[in-house]
Amino acid sequence: MQTFATLLAPHSGESFLQNNWLKQAIIICGNSPHKFSHLFSWQDFNTLLNFHHLTYPEIRLAKSGQTLPEKAYDNLIKSCQDGATVIIDSLQTRLPVLAEFTANLRNELGHRTQINAYCSFPGSQGFACHYDSHEVFILQISGDKHWRVFSPTFEFPLSKHRSNLLDPPTSDPYINQVLKPGDLLYIPRGHWHYAVAVDQPSLHLTLGVDCQTGIDFADWMTEELQENPLWRKSLPLLNSTHRQACRQHLRDLIQKWIEQLKTDEFIDRYLDEQFIQGQPSTQFGFPAQVGFSLFPE
Numbered sequence: 001m002q003t004f005a006t007l008l009a010p011h012s013g014e015s016f017l018q019n020n021w022l023k024q025a026i027i028i029c030g031n032s033p034h035k036f037s038h039l040f041s042w043q044d045f046n047t048l049l050n051f052h053h054l055t056y057p058e059i060r061l062a063k064s065g066q067t068l069p070e071k072a073y074d075n076l077i078k079s080c081q082d083g084a085t086v087i088i089d090s091l092q093t094r095l096p097v098l099a100e101f102t103a104n105l106r107n108e109l110g111h112r113t114q115i116n117a118y119c120s121f122p123g124s125q126g127f128a129c130h131y132d133s134h135e136v137f138i139l140q141i142s143g144d145k146h147w148r149v150f151s152p153t154f155e156f157p158l159s160k161h162r163s164n165l166l167d168p169p170t171s172d173p174y175i176n177q178v179l180k181p182g183d184l185l186y187i188p189r190g191h192w193h194y195a196v197a198v199d200q201p202s203l204h205l206t207l208g209v210d211c212q213t214g215i216d217f218a219d220w221m222t223e224e225l226q227e228n229p230l231w232r233k234s235l236p237l238l239n240s241t242h243r244q245a246c247r248q249h250l251r252d253l254i255q256k257w258i259e260q261l262k263t264d265e266f267i268d269r270y271l272d273e274q275f276i277q278g279q280p281s282t283q284f285g286f287p288a289q290v291g292f293s294l295f296p297e
Contacts, residue, residue, distance in 0.1 A: 003104035007137070007184065022135070022188050025149040025175050030182025036139045039097060040205055045117060048088055048095075049076075058089045065128030085126030086119040091205070105209075110275060112210040120145065120197035129168040129194040133159045135209040138185040143202035147185055149175035150192035157190050158215065168192050179204070212274060220270055221261075230256065 005013045011028045061068040061084040092102040102113040150169045225231040236245040
């Protein structure tokens with residue numbers, strides 16, 4: 001897992017997976033303020049703004065815990081001067097270096113990955129204290145940002161378990177530290193957090209790792225069952241007279257399901273499908289793909 005190990009360096013990848021992954025946030029101080037400069041920079045950020053057709057909500061503004069209306073983007077500079085944070089989603093679909101980076105991580109970790117960019121200005125706080133429904137890695141590119149991370153109050157939330165429907169913790173944060181260029185912060189799913197830019201404009205990447213769960217496996221199994229006529233067959237009449245017949249019918253289905261679940265072949269098919277879905281999409285290679293310059297001198 002070379003890309004993942006490089007991301008965590010100089011911290012031990014084995015120690016991270018044992019002590020932090022899915023468990024506890026950690027700040028890993030980079031061995032250089034330029035550790036992530038090959039991935040992203042202010043120049044890249046400006047290129048996205050100037051030469052890419054970004055529309056809401058792939059680019060949006062947030063301020064003091066609220067996502068600003070779409071019209072706030074009409075005067076982007078004024079909104080930023082007033083303390084708004086700029087968020088650009090899915091950079092791995094726009095920048096080749098990030099496409100390769102996320103594809104390598106997807107291949108090594110086996111889970112979906114995505115990268116967003118966040119640009120904040122001194123004293124500004126984009127989002128209120130919240131948690132995410134995926135694993136989060138913060139890669140600080142430029143400027144300093146003060147992060148606070150709190151223990152979870154709802155374990156392993158899914159996307160439907162929105163943090164704005166719950167009260168944030170009243171306990172003290174177990175991480176209360178400024179992230180500097182080259183530093184990395186890992187925040188597990190469900191751990192509350194918020195950040196405030198310090199005395200310089202801040203630019204960071206958020207790498208989200210959306211892990212498969214038992215719920216995803218159950219959803220996949222439901223899709224598989226739809227191909228089996230035994231599961232598509234109608235149940236007996238749902239009244240008191242036929243209740244025993246319904247009970248027996250469902251028992252038979254459950255027994256057949258258990259027998260299927262016990263086979264490694266069934267589980268391996270799910271794992272294989274997830275791995276295949278994670279492979280990078282086919283890339284164009286003109287003009288060779290059209291049949292020209294196949295054998296350069």
